[in-house]
Amino acid sequence: MIIDVHGHYTTAPKALEEWRNRQIAGIKDPSVKPKPSELKISDDELRDSIVNNQLKLMKERGSDLTVFSPRASFMAHHIGDFEVSSTWAAICNELCFRVSKLFPDNFMGVAMLPQSPGVDPKTCIPEIEKCIKEYGFVGINLNPDPSGGHWTSPPLSDRHWYPIYEKMVELDIPAMIHVSTSCNACFHTTGSHYLNADTTAFMQCLTSDLFKDFPKLRFLIPHGGGAVPYHWGRFRGLAQEMKKPLLKDHLLNNIFFDTCVYHQPGIDLLTKVIPVENVLFASEMIGAVRGIDPETGFYYDDTKRYIEGATTLSAEDRYKIYEGNARRVFPRLDAALKAQGK
Amino acid sequence: MIIDVHGHYTTAPKALEEWRNRQIAGIKDPSVKPKPSELKISDDELRDSIVNNQLKLMKERGSDLTVFSPRASFMAHHIGDFEVSSTWAAICNELCFRVSKLFPDNFMGVAMLPQSPGVDPKTCIPEIEKCIKEYGFVGINLNPDPSGGHWTSPPLSDRHWYPIYEKMVELDIPAMIHVSTSCNACFHTTGSHYLNADTTAFMQCLTSDLFKDFPKLRFLIPHGGGAVPYHWGRFRGLAQEMKKPLLKDHLLNNIFFDTCVYHQPGIDLLTKVIPVENVLFASEMIGAVRGIDPETGFYYDDTKRYIEGATTLSAEDRYKIYEGNARRVFPRLDAALKAQGK
Numbered sequence: 001m002i003i004d005v006h007g008h009y010t011t012a013p014k015a016l017e018e019w020r021n022r023q024i025a026g027i028k029d030p031s032v033k034p035k036p037s038e039l040k041i042s043d044d045e046l047r048d049s050i051v052n053n054q055l056k057l058m059k060e061r062g063s064d065l066t067v068f069s070p071r072a073s074f075m076a077h078h079i080g081d082f083e084v085s086s087t088w089a090a091i092c093n094e095l096c097f098r099v100s101k102l103f104p105d106n107f108m109g110v111a112m113l114p115q116s117p118g119v120d121p122k123t124c125i126p127e128i129e130k131c132i133k134e135y136g137f138v139g140i141n142l143n144p145d146p147s148g149g150h151w152t153s154p155p156l157s158d159r160h161w162y163p164i165y166e167k168m169v170e171l172d173i174p175a176m177i178h179v180s181t182s183c184n185a186c187f188h189t190t191g192s193h194y195l196n197a198d199t200t201a202f203m204q205c206l207t208s209d210l211f212k213d214f215p216k217l218r219f220l221i222p223h224g225g226g227a228v229p230y231h232w233g234r235f236r237g238l239a240q241e242m243k244k245p246l247l248k249d250h251l252l253n254n255i256f257f258d259t260c261v262y263h264q265p266g267i268d269l270l271t272k273v274i275p276v277e278n279v280l281f282a283s284e285m286i287g288a289v290r291g292i293d294p295e296t297g298f299y300y301d302d303t304k305r306y307i308e309g310a311t312t313l314s315a316e317d318r319y320k321i322y323e324g325n326a327r328r329v330f331p332r333l334d335a336a337l338k339a340q341g342k
Numbered sequence: 343m344i345i346d347v348h349g350h351y352t353t354a355p356k357a358l359e360e361w362r363n364r365q366i367a368g369i370k371d372p373s374v375k376p377k378p379s380e381l382k383i384s385d386d387e388l389r390d391s392i393v394n395n396q397l398k399l400m401k402e403r404g405s406d407l408t409v410f411s412p413r414a415s416f417m418a419h420h421i422g423d424f425e426v427s428s429t430w431a432a433i434c435n436e437l438c439f440r441v442s443k444l445f446p447d448n449f450m451g452v453a454m455l456p457q458s459p460g461v462d463p464k465t466c467i468p469e470i471e472k473c474i475k476e477y478g479f480v481g482i483n484l485n486p487d488p489s490g491g492h493w494t495s496p497p498l499s500d501r502h503w504y505p506i507y508e509k510m511v512e513l514d515i516p517a518m519i520h521v522s523t524s525c526n527a528c529f530h531t532t533g534s535h536y537l538n539a540d541t542t543a544f545m546q547c548l549t550s551d552l553f554k555d556f557p558k559l560r561f562l563i564p565h566g567g568g569a570v571p572y573h574w575g576r577f578r579g580l581a582q583e584m585k586k587p588l589l590k591d592h593l594l595n596n597i598f599f600d601t602c603v604y605h606q607p608g609i610d611l612l613t614k615v616i617p618v619e620n621v622l623f624a625s626e627m628i629g630a631v632r633g634i635d636p637e638t639g640f641y642y643d644d645t646k647r648y649i650e651g652a653t654t655l656s657a658e659d660r661y662k663i664y665e666g667n668a669r670r671v672f673p674r675l676d677a678a679l680k681a682q683g684k
Contacts, residue, residue, distance in 0.1 A: 151492075154527065155527055155528055184493055185496065186486075186542060186546070187545075188545045188580075190580065191545035191549070191576070191577065192542040195541050195569045199534050200529060200538065202534075203529075203534040204530075207530055226537075230566070230572035230608050231566070231608060232605055233603070234631055236605075237604055237631030237632075237633050241631065241632065241633060265615050266573060266574070266575060266611070269611045273605075273607050289576055289579030290583065293575065293579065
């Protein structure tokens with residue numbers, strides 16, 4: 001079984017974006033603000049948007065199940081206030097819930113949070129509760145920078161974030177640490193902000209003792225961990241200078257990396273440097289890089305090819321990357337699969 | 343000949359730091375502000391600080407010449423105003439100049455700039471002129487974020503920076519793109535801010551047509567290019583989506599990476615993915631990571647071992663990485679070496 005732990009609903013029907021544009025316009029001009037009920041997307045439209053996109057590629061490439069969350073770049077937590085984010089998150093999560101109901105064998109949901117810059121993260125808890133308990137979602141996406149590239153929130157190790165972590169531990173769910181669109185002109189969203197955030201989040205954990213306070217907390221760092229595996233010697237050396245334990249003891253019981261690295265040498269490095277127990281298969285397909293690599297003739301984001309091509313991996317390693325680790329990091333996914341007899 | 347293109351004067355005598363602390367105190371209380379002439383460091387003190395540190399390691403590890411600039415984390419352009427930065431840069435550059443005079447066979451200078459947040463970069467030009475023409479320096483360090491982690495300046499592709507680029511082209515010098523200390527609690531200076539800045543600078547170039555305006559401009563991106571080589575497929579794919587030329591044509595006539603990557607798998611990836619013509623040997627020794635790697639028994643920052651250990655490199659490749667590329671990217675270094683009969 002092949003589980004892709006990083007998929008976003010990037011192909012949602014246009015009506016969603018149109019509703020969001022009206023919501024944004026409504027921040028300045030409340031007379032145009034739409035009601036949630038004004039968004040009408042039928043099951044057939046949802047089905048079409050999935051069957052002709054993600055599901056088609058999953059079948060072609062040979063993956064079975066995608067852990068599916070609202071489009072990351074559209075979260076845009078920096079826009080509006082908590083009420084705006086809250087309404088928007090509820091709508092986006094509900095669509096992913098409906099997709100998971102339409103395709104129960106192929107999609108399980110992960111929640112976007114109604115974060116807003118300067119707002120206490122504990123305000124996200126009702127949405128988390130709803131998504132996990134009512135929608136059957138298996139995790140959350142946590143944005144370490146709701147300001148969108150201005151980095152005005154405290155580091156992830158700060159007690160500011162603890163209410164979220166307490167809820168995560170209680171519900172036994174992991175968080176993917178995933179920023180959204182950059183509104184800082186210095187940072188290209190998918191080319192630098194995403195990767196920078198991955199590196200930043202890892203280093204925030206490294207310099208802290210967060211996982212002493214939360215030994216069962218689990219973070220999934222996407223995009224192959226940003227710059228981290230490539231600079232693994234640097235990070236080992238920095239931890240050593242700070243008299244921290246070896247990274248495997250200090251962080252690797254709690255931090256995991258996905259395989260959204262879009263060329264063979266990158267995946268080769270990732271799987272050589274990071275223990276296979278900490279690597280989870282993912283593609284973020286139909287995401288930042290949708291083209292075909294002229295050097296290979298295949299899609300850049302067809303990451304399964306690189307896992308297959310990584311010559312140092314054994315069959316047992318591939319099982320862990322494709323399935324075993326995901327079942328361990330997402331216990332609710334494992335439970336849901338077992339309930340399906342898988 | 344082995345040229346290390348990335349060394350900072352991290353071992354300057356304590357008197358320098360004490361003077362700087364008084365300068366910083368003087369921002370609030372002008373009565374304690376020191377004069378530059380109050381900093382007294384003898385040639386013997388300079389000599390000791392080099393002979394027992396950088397020069398000792400250069401001899402032990404087998405490098406010949408270090409391209410040497412003021413300590414990057416001490417630039418701290420966010421502190422004070424242009425006058426503060428200007429005085430501080432002049433002092434730091436003069437010390438590197440004196441080191442280069444004391445050890446002309448082993449050190450050549452690169453200038454720190456008197457940048458200050460919100461101040462027009464053209465104010466840096468007199469310091470550049472002095473360092474290149476009077477001190478015989480061979481390049482500059484350009485900080486893309488003088489705010490220290492708040493990223494309030496325009497991207498490097500903006501005309502804001504053009505006065506610096508015009509001067510660089512006129513003098514035929516490259517710039518290493520190097521940030522300084524982070525004063526944003528989200529970013530650890532050497533663990534995330536440095537690497538993020540490297541990735542960010544690369545992406546700012548990728549999304550722009552900067553090198554159409556300045557076909558001879560040369561940027562050296564340190565720390566192995568941040569996250570860039572590890573995600574080379576992502577960057578190739580993003581350029582493709584934006585209808586940019588292939589990266590080798592779009593950027594690699596102008597952008598170069600150093601080898602400050604502190605483990606073998608990282609250097610293996612760098613030298614496999616990036617054309618060897620674009621890789622310059624460097625260690626940033628006695629810098630961010632000063633310890634001994636327990637996995638190898640050698641210093642993390644002894645990067646020559648990794649270049650030697652990279653099995654895909656030929657002798658000709660190593661010549662380019664150690665010497666040939668540095669002579670091409672730093673023409674004034676090449677000219678100075680030739681004047682020394684080398």
